[in-house]
Amino acid sequence: AQKITQTQPGMFVQEKEAVTLDCTYDTSDQSYGLFWYKQPSSGEMIFLIYQGSYDEQNATEGRYSLNFQKARKSANLVISASQLGDSAMYFCAMSPLVGNFVFGPGTRLSVLP
Amino acid sequence: DTAVSQTPKYLVTQMGNDKSIKCEQNLGHDTMYWYKQDSKKFLKIMFSYNNKELIINETVPNRFSPKSPDKAHLNLHINSLELGDSAVYFCASSQSGLAGRRLYNEQFFGPGTRLTVL
Numbered sequence: 001a002q003k004i005t006q007t008q009p010g011m012f013v014q015e016k017e018a019v020t021l022d023c024t025y026d027t028s029d030q031s032y033g034l035f036w037y038k039q040p041s042s043g044e045m046i047f048l049i050y051q052g053s054y055d056e057q058n059a060t061e062g063r064y065s066l067n068f069q070k071a072r073k074s075a076n077l078v079i080s081a082s083q084l085g086d087s088a089m090y091f092c093a094m095s096p097l098v099g100n101f102v103f104g105p106g107t108r109l110s111v112l113p
Numbered sequence: 114d115t116a117v118s119q120t121p122k123y124l125v126t127q128m129g130n131d132k133s134i135k136c137e138q139n140l141g142h143d144t145m146y147w148y149k150q151d152s153k154k155f156l157k158i159m160f161s162y163n164n165k166e167l168i169i170n171e172t173v174p175n176r177f178s179p180k181s182p183d184k185a186h187l188n189l190h191i192n193s194l195e196l197g198d199s200a201v202y203f204c205a206s207s208q209s210g211l212a213g214r215r216l217y218n219e220q221f222f223g224p225g226t227r228l229t230v231l
Contacts, residue, residue, distance in 0.1 A: 033217025035219055039154075043224065044224050045203060045225075050219055052216065052217060097216075101220060103156040103157075106154050
């Protein structure tokens with residue numbers, strides 16, 4: 001069964017600095033998709049970035065980038081130039097070829113002014 | 114222009130009651146889901162429907178039943194509500210890999226329904 005681990009329950013970062021949120025996953029599949037979502041205090045789930053297991057380049061979306069290391073089964077999210085509005089829960093998720101979309105337990109990021 | 118909508122946003126009810134949560138998506142997606150998020154923010158998938166057929170049914174109590182009248186709607190019915198059912202329930206939709214722009218497609222979430230059972 002697939003499993004997502006996010007070892008940082010909470011993180012703090014100074015405004016305008018970069019921060020890395022860790023995500024490791026466990027799967028025996030060769031093909032899968034990896035996702036990051038943001039959940040602000042208002043509660044909605046916002047899709048941030050996607051990485052396919054066969055993508056050779058790391059995904060980037062504006063200030064978000066994904067540090068994908070397939071051999072280590074890690075898909076860390078990097079947020080550059082943090083803003084106060086980045087304070088939220090961040091979830092790593094994986095979609096296997098067949099079966100459930102699995103979410104990690106989340107990391108709460110707090111951006112300090 | 115809401116992509117995935119849920120009603121109601123808040124639901125407060127007594128133990129033993131039966132309730133429903135409605136979900137609609139206007140994205141033309143072929144797969145819809147229901148998730149439960151507990152007080153610790155853990156997200157657990159409950160059901161998914163693809164083209165009106167249940168394709169994933171997690172080990173949830175049979176008091177929970179999804180009903181999909183068409184591809185754009187997936188409603189959640191809960192019978193005999195219990196205290197432990199209190200949570201936020203999210204509806205989501207996505208395009209399956211066979212029909213989407215890539216093999217794995219992101220899910221779009223509704224705003225959530227906060228259910229409180231007293």
